[in-house]
Amino acid sequence: MNDDNVVVGVVTEYDVISKKGQTVGEIMTHGVISITPDTDLEEVSHILVHERIKRLPVLDQGKLLGIVSRADLVKEVATRWVCLVCGEVMHSEEQPEQCPRCGASNVAAASESVSPGS
Ligand SMILES: [Zn+2]
Numbered sequence: 503m504n505d506d507n508v509v510v511g512v513v514t515e516y517d518v519i520s521k522k523g524q525t526v527g528e529i530m531t532h533g534v535i536s537i538t539p540d541t542d543l544e545e546v547s548h549i550l551v552h553e554r555i556k557r558l559p560v561l562d563q564g565k566l567l568g569i570v571s572r573a574d575l576v577k578e579v580a581t582r583w584v585c586l587v588c589g590e591v592m593h594s595e596e597q598p599e600q601c602p603r604c605g606a607s608n609v610a611a612a613s614e615s616v617s618p619g620s
Pocket of ligand 1: 585586587588589590601602603604605606
């Protein structure tokens with residue numbers, strides 16, 4: 503970021519790993535993916551998963567307010583649950599007592615290793 507504390511780009515781990523030997527300026531993701539304090543958490547979660555990034559800058563009119571990471575989201579909004587027996591994915595605010603599909607009680611918060619479409 504520059505002296506005005508305005509975020510000009512985001513470099514992800516992936517960018518660094520896949521593009522060694524270049525400067526940050528060259529590999530910086532253009533068209534910064536960022537969120538505002540008003541972005542809802544579903545949207546944030548969607549961005550983190552689909553853009554394959556682990557952190558999102560929170561911007562208010564170009565000023566960096568903070569960073570939201572996947573870990574923060576998992577902590578704050580664990581609304582996806584997965585059955586450890588059959589793999590059924592559930593959406594719920596609260597941890598389901600049992601899997602609606604196979605009835606198992608082994609239901610855990612879905613981790614980031616469970617990617618959509620798999
Ligand atoms: Zn199940």
